[in-house]
Amino acid sequence: MVALTAELVDIASVSHHEQALADHLEAILGSLPWLDVVRHGDNLVARTDLGRRYRLILAGHTDTVPPDGNARARVVGDTVHGLGSSDMKSGLAVFVELARTVVEPNVDVSYVFYAGEEVESRHNGLGHLARDQPELLAADAAILGEPTGGAIEAGCQGTLRLAVTTRGRRAHTARPWMGDNAVHRLGPVLSLVGDYVGRRPVLGGCEFAEALQAVAVEGGVAANVVPDQARLTLNHRFAPDRTPEEAERRLRDLLAPALGPDDAVELLDVAPGAPPSLDHPLLAALAGNAGVEVRAKLGWTDVARFTTLGVPACNLGPGDPTLAHRADERAERSLIESTFVALRRLITTEP
Amino acid sequence: MVALTAELVDIASVSHHEQALADHLEAILGSLPWLDVVRHGDNLVARTDLGRRYRLILAGHTDTVPPDGNARARVVGDTVHGLGSSDMKSGLAVFVELARTVVEPNVDVSYVFYAGEEVESRHNGLGHLARDQPELLAADAAILGEPTGGAIEAGCQGTLRLAVTTRGRRAHTARPWMGDNAVHRLGPVLSLVGDYVGRRPVLGGCEFAEALQAVAVEGGVAANVVPDQARLTLNHRFAPDRTPEEAERRLRDLLAPALGPDDAVELLDVAPGAPPSLDHPLLAALAGNAGVEVRAKLGWTDVARFTTLGVPACNLGPGDPTLAHRADERAERSLIESTFVALRRLITTEP
Numbered sequence: 001m002v003a004l005t006a007e008l009v010d011i012a013s014v015s016h017h018e019q020a021l022a023d024h025l026e027a028i029l030g031s032l033p034w035l036d037v038v039r040h041g042d043n044l045v046a047r048t049d050l051g052r053r054y055r056l057i058l059a060g061h062t063d064t065v066p067p068d069g070n071a072r073a074r075v076v077g078d079t080v081h082g083l084g085s086s087d088m089k090s091g092l093a094v095f096v097e098l099a100r101t102v103v104e105p106n107v108d109v110s111y112v113f114y115a116g117e118e119v120e121s122r123h124n125g126l127g128h129l130a131r132d133q134p135e136l137l138a139a140d141a142a143i144l145g146e147p148t149g150g151a152i153e154a155g156c157q158g159t160l161r162l163a164v165t166t167r168g169r170r171a172h173t174a175r176p177w178m179g180d181n182a183v184h185r186l187g188p189v190l191s192l193v194g195d196y197v198g199r200r201p202v203l204g205g206c207e208f209a210e211a212l213q214a215v216a217v218e219g220g221v222a223a224n225v226v227p228d229q230a231r232l233t234l235n236h237r238f239a240p241d242r243t244p245e246e247a248e249r250r251l252r253d254l255l256a257p258a259l260g261p262d263d264a265v266e267l268l269d270v271a272p273g274a275p276p277s278l279d280h281p282l283l284a285a286l287a288g289n290a291g292v293e294v295r296a297k298l299g300w301t302d303v304a305r306f307t308t309l310g311v312p313a314c315n316l317g318p319g320d321p322t323l324a325h326r327a328d329e330r331a332e333r334s335l336i337e338s339t340f341v342a343l344r345r346l347i348t349t350e351p
Numbered sequence: 352m353v354a355l356t357a358e359l360v361d362i363a364s365v366s367h368h369e370q371a372l373a374d375h376l377e378a379i380l381g382s383l384p385w386l387d388v389v390r391h392g393d394n395l396v397a398r399t400d401l402g403r404r405y406r407l408i409l410a411g412h413t414d415t416v417p418p419d420g421n422a423r424a425r426v427v428g429d430t431v432h433g434l435g436s437s438d439m440k441s442g443l444a445v446f447v448e449l450a451r452t453v454v455e456p457n458v459d460v461s462y463v464f465y466a467g468e469e470v471e472s473r474h475n476g477l478g479h480l481a482r483d484q485p486e487l488l489a490a491d492a493a494i495l496g497e498p499t500g501g502a503i504e505a506g507c508q509g510t511l512r513l514a515v516t517t518r519g520r521r522a523h524t525a526r527p528w529m530g531d532n533a534v535h536r537l538g539p540v541l542s543l544v545g546d547y548v549g550r551r552p553v554l555g556g557c558e559f560a561e562a563l564q565a566v567a568v569e570g571g572v573a574a575n576v577v578p579d580q581a582r583l584t585l586n587h588r589f590a591p592d593r594t595p596e597e598a599e600r601r602l603r604d605l606l607a608p609a610l611g612p613d614d615a616v617e618l619l620d621v622a623p624g625a626p627p628s629l630d631h632p633l634l635a636a637l638a639g640n641a642g643v644e645v646r647a648k649l650g651w652t653d654v655a656r657f658t659t660l661g662v663p664a665c666n667l668g669p670g671d672p673t674l675a676h677r678a679d680e681r682a683e684r685s686l687i688e689s690t691f692v693a694l695r696r697l698i699t700t701e702p
Contacts, residue, residue, distance in 0.1 A: 065573050068521065119574065157525060161574060173564045173586045174508060174650035178673075183565040183583075184545040190538030213524045214534040216571025217581060223512060224586060226564055232534075235524040235575060299525035299575075325523045325576050326530075 001093045001336045002080050008089040009073035009082040015063040015123065018042040018115035022062060025113050028096060034103050035111070038136060042115040043125035045136045046099060048108045055108040056282055056347060057142035057311065059126070059302065060092045061117030068327040078333035086319030090331035091145025094318060094340045098347065105347040107282065110139055117302065121269050126302050130309060141282040142306045143343070146299070147319025150335040150342075152287055153297035154206050154276030154314050156304050157237045158244055161215070161268040162251060164189055164232045164259070171226040179226035183219045186230050188258035190214065193234060196254065201239045204276035206296030208239035212251070233268070237298065240273030271300050274307035276314075282346065283314055289342050292316075299324075316342070352444045352687045353431050359440040360424035360433040366414040366474065369393040369466040373413060376464050379447060385454050386462070389487060393466040394476040396487040397450060399459045406459040407633055407698060408493035408662065409449065410477070410653070411442045412468030419678040429684035437670030441682035442496025445669060445691045449698065456698040458633065461490055468653065472622065477653050481660055492633040493657045494694070498670025501686040501693075503638055504648035505557045505627030505665045507655050508588045509595055512566070512619040513602060515540055515583045515610070522577040530577035534570045537581050539609035541565065544585060547605065552590045555627035557647035559590035563602070584619070588649065591624030625655040628663035633697065637667065640693050667693070 013021040022042040029037045035046040042062070064084035073082035080090065092113065099111050114125030121127065129136050146153070166186055171179025198210030212234060219230030238247035252265055259265070278287050278294070287294050297303060297315050306313035318335040364372040373393040380388045380397040388397045393413070415435035424433035431441065443464065450462050465476030472478065480487050497504075517537055522530025549561030563585060570581030589598035603616055610616070627647065629638050638645050648654060648666050657664035669686040 065576060159525075159575070172650060173562060173566060174510075174588050175560075176562045176564050181545075181564055183568050184541055186568070187538055187541030187545050190535055190541065194532075194535040194538050209526075211525060211527050213527045213532055213577055214570075215524060215574055215576065215578060217534050217537070218569050218571075219565075220567030220569075220584065223566055223584075224510075225566065227566060230568060233571065233574070237525050299523060321523070322526060322529050325573075326521055 001097050001340060002075060002333050004093040004096060005080045005085055005090045005331060005336065006073035006075050006082065008092055009080070009085050012071060013062050013064055013084070014066050015116055015119040018062045022113070022115065025096070029099060032099060035099060040129055040133055041125065043129055044113040045129070046111040048105060050104065050108055052106060052108040054140045054282055055110060055138070057110045057112055057137065057139040058095045058098065058145065058343065059112035059114065059142055060088050060095055060145040061115070062092065062113050063115055063118050065118050065325050070327050070329060079330050081330040083329060085331045086147045086329045087324035088145050088147055088317055088319055090319050090336050091147070091317035094336060094343065095145060097340060098343055102344060102347060106350040107347050109347055121271055126305050137309060139311050141280045142311050142313035144301055144303055144313060144315045145317040146301045146315045147317050147321040147324050148315050149320050150318055150338050151293035151295055152314050152316050153295055154204065154278055155240050155274045156297040156299065156301045157208055157239055158242065158247060158271060158273035158304065159300035160236050160244060160248055160270035162234045162236070163266045163268055164234065164255060165264040165266070166230045167262040168226065168228045170221060170228040173224045173226055176226050181226050182230040183227050186217065186232055189232060189255060192254060192258050199239060201241055203239065203241055206276050208296045209298050210239055211237040237300065238273060240275045244270040244272050272304055274304040277307065277312040278314060280312040283312060286316065286342065286346050289345065292342060352448050352691060353426060353684050355444040355447060356431045356436055356441045356682060356687065357424035357426050357433070359443055360431070360436050363422060364413050364415055364435070365417050366467055366470040369413045373464070373466065376447070380450060383450060386450060391480055391484055392476065394480055395464045397462040399456060401455065401459055403457060403459040405633055406461060406490040408461045408463055408488065408490040409446045409496065409694065410463035410465065410493055411439050411446055411496040412466070413443065413464050414466055414469050416469050416676050421678050421680060430681050432681040434680060436682045437498045437680045438675035439496050439498055439668055439670055441670050441687050442668035445687060445694065446496060448691060449694055453695060453698060457701040458698050460698055477656055488660060488662070490662050492631045493662045493664035495653055495664060495666045496668040497652050497666045498668045498672040498675050499666045500671050501669055501689050502644040502646055503665050503667050504646055505555060505629055506591050506625045507648040507650065507652045508559055508590055509598060509622055509624030510651045511587050511595060511598060511621035513585045513587070514617045514619055515585065515606060516615040517581045518613040519577065519579045521572060521579040524575045524577055527577050532577050533581040534578050537568065537583055540583060540606060543605060543609050550590060552592055554590065554592055555629060557627045557645065559647045560649055561590055562588040589624060591626040595621040595623050622651050623655055625658035628658065629665065631663040634663060634665055637693065637697050640696065643693060
């Protein structure tokens with residue numbers, strides 16, 4: 001699975017460019033006669049159909065963030081380095097290995113490989129499947145292979161993005177008092193954002209941790225012109241005890257003191273969080289595995305999407321979540337193998 | 352001269368396309384037997400050679416910024432509208448009318464019409480003349496016909512641009528404490544820039560006004576990534592009592608408290624200012640004209656270039672500086688005529 005992870009890393013799949021990786025996975029899965037494979041765009045669903053009592057989805061996204069000097073895989077000892085090794089091609093490798101080797105599981109399994117998770121929600125392949133072929137996502141429970149360091153990460157935080165547009169008035173930079181600098185006006189907004197301290201509520205025994213980060217900034221007209229507009233994009237992560245509406249309202253309240261009447265705050269996208277849901281027998285059995293830690297998922301994951309679809313879900317993957325989206329992203333053999341063992345035990349034992 | 356201004360406006364001369372206007376001016380000036388005309392590229396120098404005690408340059412650029420729905424001239428009452436009417440074809444019209452009508456001035460006059468002023472400094476026709484035929488720019492004083500609303504604008508401020516790059520560390524926005532947000536780090540920089548209060552030194556009786564403005568900002572990696580780099584471009588206008596080196600050093604000192612060891616400050620470009628130089632008898636005589644206001648030039652102009660060449664210079668033109676580069680650019684008969692009268696008096700009186 002370490003070699004397979006490296007193989008998957010070497011097939012570039014930055015968001016919106018997942019086709020080559022989808023082709024590769026389709027070729028592997030299509031060769032396994034015990035699976036029924038359906039492709040929808042660059043999304044794949046490969047299912048057993050053994051008439052078991054429960055059906056479990058094992059789902060992972062195929063896309064990565066853009067490379068940061070780490071596009072090629074490198075295996076050093078028991079570690080595979082490279083873009084997506086943690087988030088989440090090591091998870092995909094575990095699922096592919098289960099699909100290849102567990103011919104007659106004791107729960108029916110739907111392996112779901114989907115595109116467009118690292119970008120705006122409207123590109124999310126699970127969303128496309130839910131909209132166009134919802135029957136492919138019917139299941140009793142779902143496990144997402146997002147990086148959790150081999151732990152169960154329960155629930156997930158919500159995420160929303162807001163764009164703050166400050167507006168001023170153009171002028172020549174030699175006479176700036178004739179204008180109003182929209183870029184300068186971002187200073188107080190950035191101070192509020194930089195000083196923000198997130199709540200850390202404990203829900204279902206799991207501690208969440210809210211966050212607020214600027215993720216993009218742009219502004220400027222010409223080298224000698226006072227800019228009349230600047231735009232700051234913020235990403236807020238909120239615990240699942242808040243609705244998206246409440247999180248948005250509180251964020252707008254936080255920013256209001258730094259904004260003027262001509263400035264605008266626009267909601268770009270939002271995805272609700274999900275509270276921990278480990279009561280389902282399949283997930284409870286997973287959590288009952290000796291030595292598997294259970295904690296809150298801080299990132300937004302498609303656990304929330306499954307929760308909305310009525311499918312209880314959690315995260316479990318071999319990647320290190322603290323290394324996701326970093327140049328030194330990597331995954332370890334021991335966690336890849338222990339994740340494989342935990343999931344194989346789950347699907348080969350009738351709960 | 353209103354009609355002549357309109358005629359010059361109707362000959363398009365956006366920067367890099369001044370040839371037709373240079374041809375037109377060459378035809379007019381070449382027909383005046385009391386002038387010796389030299390052409391260099393699309394730059395023209397037309398000189399009297401009467402052996403006077405002083406030689407005065409009257410200089411104006413022929414190029415304009417790109418049109419903004421105002422390419423054609425329109426004369427309404429005493430106003431001529433159209434691209435370049437203020438900056439600075441009304442000034443050119445005054446110079447052409449002086450060249451046509453003042454056959455035996457009491458100071459020798461070099462009329463200089465040059466290309467490429469509205470674009471990067473390396474395209475500036477005065478620069479090309481200074482490099483290739485510096486004898487054509489030899490003079491005791493120079494007056495630039497840039498728009499000043501009929502006032503004398505003395506000296507000019509220097510201008511420099513710096514890029515501030517803040518550097519942090521990428522991380523997932525759900526776990527921002529693993530990274531360091533380079534966009535947040537711009538907050539304190541923008542606070543310093545926003546709080547900056549420029550000096551207003553009075554030099555040679557003219558009050559200058561320093562300024563510091565952010566003109567561009569950019570940063571961001573992806574919607575869910577803590578950005579590891581952000582870049583802020585600043586434009587600083589500094590009074591001519593400071594050298595470019597001193598202005599740069601003080602700006603770096605101003606910014607230093609907001610910057611960390613991995614951040615960078617890069618000088619992008621710089622042009623020195625020029626102190627008012629109205630002591631020369633020719634310029635003093637001009638300033639002594641009843642009713643001509645004298646004030647500092649806040650923008651950068653080729654006055655600085657003449658100062659570097661050792662030729663004291665100032666700005667005096669009929670255009671309205673606040674209308675330059677605007678769609679509603681225009682010039683007024685009264686200012687065109689009063690500028691003509693002031694300059695005719697200067698060159699027909701031995702100072």
